[in-house]
Structures are given as structure tokens and as C-alpha cells.
Amino acid sequence: MTESTPPPLPGGGDWLRLHPATPLLKGGIALIAVIGFVLANVRERLLEMFVGGPDSGDLLEELNRRGHLGWAIGIVLGGLLLGVVAFYLSWRMHTYRINDEAVEVRSGILFRTHRQARLDRIQGIAITRPFIARLFGAARLELSVAGQDAKVQLAYLRSGDVDRLRHDILLLASARRAEEAAGTPAPDASGSAGIIGRRVTELLAPELDPSEAPPESVVRISPLRLAGSLLASGATVFAIAGIVALSVLAASGRELGFVFLIVPAILGSAGYFARKVTRSLRFSIASTPDGVRVGYGLLTISNDTLPPGRIHAIEVYQPLLWRPFGWWAIRINRAGHASSGSGSQPATTMLPVGTRADVDKVLSLVLPGLASADTRHLILAGMVSSGPTPGFAVDFIPAPRRGRWLRPFSWRRTGYALAGDTVLLRKGLVWRQLVAVPAARIQSLRIEQGPLERALDLCSLTLDTVAGPVSATLSVLDRAGSITAFDAISRAATMAGALEDGSRDPQPLRPENDR
Amino acid sequence: MSDPTPVTKRVEIGGDWRPVSPKYIGVELVGVALFGVMAIGATLVFSLTRWFAQPLGWILVAAALVVTLVMFVVAPRRVRSIGYQLRDDDLLFRRGIMFHRVVSVPYGRMQLIDINRGPVARFLGLAELRFVTAAAATGVTIPGLADADADSLRDALVSLAETRRAGL
Structure with missing residues (x-):
């Protein structure tokens, strides 16, 4: 890192290269395996020649005798050499640059690409450390911007640098160019031990650097609770039901050929569990100066930083089986499609499982405006209660009683509230949900009415946000009340959007004006 | 609430709704006609080739x-149900008779903003x-605007978006 200029440009604004192990990590491992395989075989051949051959082990003569073998080896070696050269060249040609306005990446040998992402459009920065890359001390940095396949990937960088690089990028992206950037040099453990020692330190280091976030803002999940939450999930019930059904069928002595059809399903669900576990182990969510930081992973470590104002909808939900334990989970909608590297979804889970206190903490991180004293009760009411909450000025506006014809169970809980610049939707009796949408993030507002709803003088209300797991729809609302709410919410959406664009100063990143 | 007489149970939002061009009924009718030709033709072929048991095939044709x-008859009403309003801060759009929607x-x-023109x-x-x-779900598509209207509406919307973006 340069420490010369007050706005510190990483690398001084020059073109930088990636980690030297990059080609290896990007599929080069396979190349090495092939090389190893070939070498092993050749050695065998050589041994055979030396030991079992009729002649006194003259290599050239032996190759001459089996002329085609020599050719084959030559071709394979040539191909491998070409591969190595290509990997080296691709590493040489893959450079990146960070300046005041954008992050640029140039890559490709024959087909050159030059990708540039504007800093003020960054939706989030994800850092992933796959296990093998961690052995090399490398990490992958992904800048996501809104849009399909719109991300800039810097793979791979030195593991020790990426956190700082992300910090710098977010700092550059924000209006403030604080002096703090010049202080606190990146912690470097190289002095103490050699390269091995450094690797080991990095491997064992805590996932979240304690200096990065105030500890009281950190939410963690104990592995025990995680295991419990997985056991008490619908997937488990499904699996048990499947196993029971299978054993009953097996016991009844029917034809069991179809069992083999189920094997993929079993494998699939095992994979689902494994993925869920690896994605939730060592989960932490914390507030850092750059935004909300979500980290997870045991072997492959990922973390994702969301600058403020990049969360489009939040859902706090509780599956039925979690209710006895008082566990909740939180997921969000966000614009960028981050970290699609290893086939993973954009990280939309903000809390895999947590208690009500954890929910409180996470909500106050992702929606600071909502956690104020006069709306706090709304969150609680939205999570657990149904019907009105007496004693408070702002309350959920419930669905009318005639909604029970269409929603026999959940009509009592269905309701909405406009708290400050956030719209809260409460729904679901069995699967409790509380959806919060910041008014500034509402893209459009829909009111819909089908024939059944018309007969009952009802209608449904939808807040459209960017695509994601959270859908903000309420279905059996009073018609007249909804029309009033429709006006109020659309006004709030306009006002909040305009406010944010114009004059919100402490917003560290200039919000993407129309999101 | 702008609706003083709650005799209707429809979602009605007051204001000056602008209709789309009546000529758009023509586009809808052509679409319905195409649908009809395909549906009737397909069922007719099936029933003539005895693909189905005899009465069933003719029932399908019917x-x-x-x-x-029915689609022919309601097409004009469906077109008349489409409307939009340029309010101070937002664009309102509505459509649908049975399944009514206001955005x-x-x-x-x-x-x-896209402007598309189909052949008809x-x-x-x-x-x-x-x-x-x-949001992909927004789905505001105003059909049946006269060419000049569509262009001027686009320009109006773009300039409105610009001023609203600058902050009120």
C-alpha cells in the first residue's frame, strides 16, 4: 500500500498484478495433477526400461525401440508446456487498477477484456477465501454492482491485503477521505516467522478481525444452536418422512426398483445440509465503518460488506418448528449478484438462526432508523403478536375480519404499519414473517384485486423491490384502508427517495440515486 | 379516500385517468382473432381426426x-380499463377488469423507458x-399510445425523473 498521498490509492493508481499463485488456483491445480500423473507414468516406464528392459537401460535406445511412445510423451509434454506458458501469460496480462472513480480490470491474452466499475455504483464487496487459496495465502475480492453478471472479480489477491483493499475502495467510494486511512498499517506477521508461520497464523486467525468492529455490535451463532436449527427444519421432517415411507414400503415387500430414483434426492438433500452448515458455521455479522459486514464459512471463508442503503427489503421469519426454541432468521433482498464464484447465491442471509435479542441487534445494524424507541414495539409485535398492540401510537393496521374467508388462519396477523421511513408488513400465523422495506428502496407499489377479493371488499398490496427471497405482499386488506395506505406509502416512497438523493450527508456512499 | 360513495367494491383511485387510444382495441381484436383461429383450429383438427372420443372433441371446439x-366481447372493455395518470410525484397505471391492478x-x-411497436x-x-x-415485478407497460404521444410521454417522464432525482 502506498502511504504518500492523502487520498490513498491502492498501488498509487498504477496497474497491479494479482497473486502469483492465481493461475494455480484457477484450475491450475488440475494442470499440476496432469503433470504429476504424466511424470509418474513416465517414471514407471523409465523404471521398467531400466529394470526389466533387455538392454542396459539406455533411454534413447529404448525410446527408439518404442518410437510411438516417445512421440506421445513429446506431445503431452509440449501440451503441458503450452498450458504452463498460457497460464503464466494470462497472469501477466491480468492487471487491475483502482483510482478515484473506478476499479478497472484488464484480462485475456487473445481476447482482451477491460472492465470498469464505477465506485459510486458498488452494491457490495465480497471477499472469499476458498480453502486451497487459503493455503497459498490468497483471497478473492468481488465488487458487485447492480445488473446481470455485473461484477468485477479480483481473483486472487494476497490474503493480508484484501481487507485493507476493500476498506480503501469503500473509502474512495465514499465522499469522506478520512485521515484514518493513513494510520493503522496493515498488520504484518512476517517478521516473527517465515512463510510457513505466516500461513499458519492466517489459517488460525479469527474470521473477523476484532479491531475492525466494536464487539457489542457483533452477532455470532453457536454451533450447537445451528445444529439444532437444522434438525428442526422442514427439510429434516421431509427426510424423515421419506425414510419412513421407504422403510414401510421395503417392509411390505413391494418392488423396490424405484428406490434408485430416490438416491439422487437423498444426495441432493445431503448436499443441501452440507451447504447450509458450511455457509452458517462461524457466522458473524458486525457493523464496521464501511457498512454491515457478514462473514461465514469454516474452510472456505467468505465475507461480504454491504455499504449503507444497499438493503432493499428485510424479512424476519420463524418456521413453525423453531417456535418452541424462540429462534428466528433474517434474510434480505439486495441488488448486486455477489459471490457467484463457487456456485453460491448472493449472500442474502443476514442471520441463519438467532434469538430475539440477536434479531434486535441485526435489525439495528441493517435498519438503524427502525430500532428507535418509538418503533421498537412494532418489531416485537410484528414478530410474535397478532391483533392490535394497545398503548402505542403507531400500530399495525390489521386486515378486516372478513379476510378469514380467504386466509382462515393468518388474517388475524396480517397487517401493515408505516414507521418513519420504513414500511412493515406482518403476516403468517404458522410461518411467522415480518417484512420491512425502507421507503426509499420501494421501486413501485401495486394494489390488486381479483374477483373473490372484490366480492369481499378486499384487495392486496405489494411493494416491489429488487428481486430476492423476500416478497413484500399482503393479501386480504380492507379496500378503503388500502387505498389510503397506497397513497401514504407512495408519498413516503417519493419523499424518502428524494431526501436521500438530495441532502443526506452522513450517508457515507452516495446512494444510487434511484434505487 | 377519494371515493365518497362506497357502493362499489372495486379498487377505484380518483384523479384524471388518461385512457389509451381506442384504436388499440383493434390490436387486441387481432390478438384475440389469432388466438381464436389457433384454439378453434387445433380443437377442430383433434376432433376431426377422432383424437378424442367423439362428444368430447366437439365440446372442446365449442x-x-x-x-x-367472450374475449371478443370484453376486448373493448379491457382496453377501456387501461389508464394512466401523471401525478406530481409518481406515475399511476391501472388495468384489468376481473383482476384489477393499480401501480x-x-x-x-x-x-x-422502452418504446415498442408491434406489427399491428x-x-x-x-x-x-x-x-x-x-424491480422486475413493476410491470408498467402502457399500450396503445399514438406514436407522437408515446414519444412525448417518454420525454416528459425522463425529464420528470431527472428533476425528481435532483432532490425535492
């Missing part, structure tokens, strides 16, 4: 015929304006 006729989009949420619409001098936000 059903296709009835559906097509409000703040101008500042505009990402881009082009023949009638009509265009379709699509207001795209970051």
Missing part, C-alpha cells in the same frame, strides 16, 4: 369458440411504452 367470443411508480425510480400497432400508428424500474 369451448374454444365460446372463450374466443404507482415514483418518477425517480425510473431506470429506462405500427399499422395503426400506435406504440407501447414500458417503464422499467430495478
Whole structure:
């Protein structure tokens, strides 16, 4: 890192290269395996020649005798050499640059690409450390911007640098160019031990650097609770039901050929569990100066930083089986499609499982405006209660009683509230949900009415946000009340959007004006 | 609430709704006609080739015929149900008879505006304006605008989005 200029440009604004192990990590491992395989075989051949051959082990003569073998080896070696050269060249040609306005990446040998992402459009920065890359001390940095396949990937960088690089990028992206950037040099453990020692330190280091976030803002999940939450999930019930059904069928002595059809399903669900576990182990969510930081992973470590104002909808939900334990989970909608590297979804889970206190903490991180004293009760009411909450000025506006014809169970809980610049939707009796949408993030507002709803003088209300797991729809609302709410919410959406664009100063990143 | 007489149970939002061009009924009718030809033709072929048991095939043909006729009859009403309003801060759009839908989009949420012209619409001098936000579900597509209207509406929306973006 340069420490010369007050706005510190990483690398001084020059073109930088990636980690030297990059080609290896990007599929080069396979190349090495092939090389190893070939070498092993050749050695065998050589041994055979030396030991079992009729002649006194003259290599050239032996190759001459089996002329085609020599050719084959030559071709394979040539191909491998070409591969190595290509990997080296691709590493040489893959450079990146960070300046005041954008992050640029140039890559490709024959087909050159030059990708540039504007800093003020960054939706989030994800850092992933796959296990093998961690052995090399490398990490992958992904800048996501809104849009399909719109991300800039810097793979791979030195593991020790990426956190700082992300910090710098977010700092550059924000209006403030604080002096703090010049202080606190990146912690470097190289002095103490050699390269091995450094690797080991990095491997064992805590996932979240304690200096990065105030500890009281950190939410963690104990592995025990995680295991419990997985056991008490619908997937488990499904699996048990499947196993029971299978054993009953097996016991009844029917034809069991179809069992083999189920094997993929079993494998699939095992994979689902494994993925869920690896994605939730060592989960932490914390507030850092750059935004909300979500980290997870045991072997492959990922973390994702969301600058403020990049969360489009939040859902706090509780599956039925979690209710006895008082566990909740939180997921969000966000614009960028981050970290699609290893086939993973954009990280939309903000809390895999947590208690009500954890929910409180996470909500106050992702929606600071909502956690104020006069709306706090709304969150609680939205999570657990149904019907009105007496004693408070702002309350959920419930669905009318005639909604029970269409929603026999959940009509009592269905309701909405406009708290400050956030719209809260409460729904679901069995699967409790509380959806919060910041008014500034509402893209459009829909009111819909089908024939059944018309007969009952009802209608449904939808807040459209960017695509994601959270859908903000309420279905059996009073018609007249909804029309009033429709006006109020659309006004709030306009006002909040305009406010944010114009004059919100402490917003560290200039919000993407129309999101 | 702008509706003083709650005799209706429809979702009605007051204001000056602008209709789309009546010529758009023509586009709809052509669409219905195409649908009818395909549906009736397909069922007819099936029943003539005895693919289905005999009475069933003709019932299907009759059903296709009835559906097509009903669609013909309601097409004008469906077109009349389409409307839009340029309010101070947002664009309101509504459509549908059975499944009625009203959408409000703040101008500042505009990402881009498409103007499309299908073959029939082009023949009638009509265009379709699509207001795209970051949410795929917004789905505001105003069909049946006269060519000139579509262009001027687009320009108006773009400039409104610009001023709303600058902050009120």
C-alpha cells in the first residue's frame, strides 16, 4: 500500500498484478495433477526400461525401440508446456487498477477484456477465501454492482491485503477521505516467522478481525444452536418422512426398483445440509465503518460488506418448528449478484438462526432508523403478536375480519404499519414473517384485486423491490384502508427517495440515486 | 379516500385517468382473432381426426369458440380499463377488469423507458411504452399510445425523473 498521498490509492493508481499463485488456483491445480500423473507414468516406464528392459537401460535406445511412445510423451509434454506458458501469460496480462472513480480490470491474452466499475455504483464487496487459496495465502475480492453478471472479480489477491483493499475502495467510494486511512498499517506477521508461520497464523486467525468492529455490535451463532436449527427444519421432517415411507414400503415387500430414483434426492438433500452448515458455521455479522459486514464459512471463508442503503427489503421469519426454541432468521433482498464464484447465491442471509435479542441487534445494524424507541414495539409485535398492540401510537393496521374467508388462519396477523421511513408488513400465523422495506428502496407499489377479493371488499398490496427471497405482499386488506395506505406509502416512497438523493450527508456512499 | 360513495367494491383511485387510444382495441381484436383461429383450429383438427372420443372433441371446439367470443366481447372493455395518470410525484397505471391492478411508480425510480411497436400497432400508428424500474415485478407497460404521444410521454417522464432525482 502506498502511504504518500492523502487520498490513498491502492498501488498509487498504477496497474497491479494479482497473486502469483492465481493461475494455480484457477484450475491450475488440475494442470499440476496432469503433470504429476504424466511424470509418474513416465517414471514407471523409465523404471521398467531400466529394470526389466533387455538392454542396459539406455533411454534413447529404448525410446527408439518404442518410437510411438516417445512421440506421445513429446506431445503431452509440449501440451503441458503450452498450458504452463498460457497460464503464466494470462497472469501477466491480468492487471487491475483502482483510482478515484473506478476499479478497472484488464484480462485475456487473445481476447482482451477491460472492465470498469464505477465506485459510486458498488452494491457490495465480497471477499472469499476458498480453502486451497487459503493455503497459498490468497483471497478473492468481488465488487458487485447492480445488473446481470455485473461484477468485477479480483481473483486472487494476497490474503493480508484484501481487507485493507476493500476498506480503501469503500473509502474512495465514499465522499469522506478520512485521515484514518493513513494510520493503522496493515498488520504484518512476517517478521516473527517465515512463510510457513505466516500461513499458519492466517489459517488460525479469527474470521473477523476484532479491531475492525466494536464487539457489542457483533452477532455470532453457536454451533450447537445451528445444529439444532437444522434438525428442526422442514427439510429434516421431509427426510424423515421419506425414510419412513421407504422403510414401510421395503417392509411390505413391494418392488423396490424405484428406490434408485430416490438416491439422487437423498444426495441432493445431503448436499443441501452440507451447504447450509458450511455457509452458517462461524457466522458473524458486525457493523464496521464501511457498512454491515457478514462473514461465514469454516474452510472456505467468505465475507461480504454491504455499504449503507444497499438493503432493499428485510424479512424476519420463524418456521413453525423453531417456535418452541424462540429462534428466528433474517434474510434480505439486495441488488448486486455477489459471490457467484463457487456456485453460491448472493449472500442474502443476514442471520441463519438467532434469538430475539440477536434479531434486535441485526435489525439495528441493517435498519438503524427502525430500532428507535418509538418503533421498537412494532418489531416485537410484528414478530410474535397478532391483533392490535394497545398503548402505542403507531400500530399495525390489521386486515378486516372478513379476510378469514380467504386466509382462515393468518388474517388475524396480517397487517401493515408505516414507521418513519420504513414500511412493515406482518403476516403468517404458522410461518411467522415480518417484512420491512425502507421507503426509499420501494421501486413501485401495486394494489390488486381479483374477483373473490372484490366480492369481499378486499384487495392486496405489494411493494416491489429488487428481486430476492423476500416478497413484500399482503393479501386480504380492507379496500378503503388500502387505498389510503397506497397513497401514504407512495408519498413516503417519493419523499424518502428524494431526501436521500438530495441532502443526506452522513450517508457515507452516495446512494444510487434511484434505487 | 377519494371515493365518497362506497357502493362499489372495486379498487377505484380518483384523479384524471388518461385512457389509451381506442384504436388499440383493434390490436387486441387481432390478438384475440389469432388466438381464436389457433384454439378453434387445433380443437377442430383433434376432433376431426377422432383424437378424442367423439362428444368430447366437439365440446372442446365449442369451448374454444365460446372463450374466443367472450374475449371478443370484453376486448373493448379491457382496453377501456387501461389508464394512466401523471401525478406530481409518481406515475399511476391501472388495468384489468376481473383482476384489477393499480401501480404507482415514483418518477425517480425510473431506470429506462422502452418504446415498442408491434406489427399491428405500427399499422395503426400506435406504440407501447414500458417503464422499467430495478424491480422486475413493476410491470408498467402502457399500450396503445399514438406514436407522437408515446414519444412525448417518454420525454416528459425522463425529464420528470431527472428533476425528481435532483432532490425535492
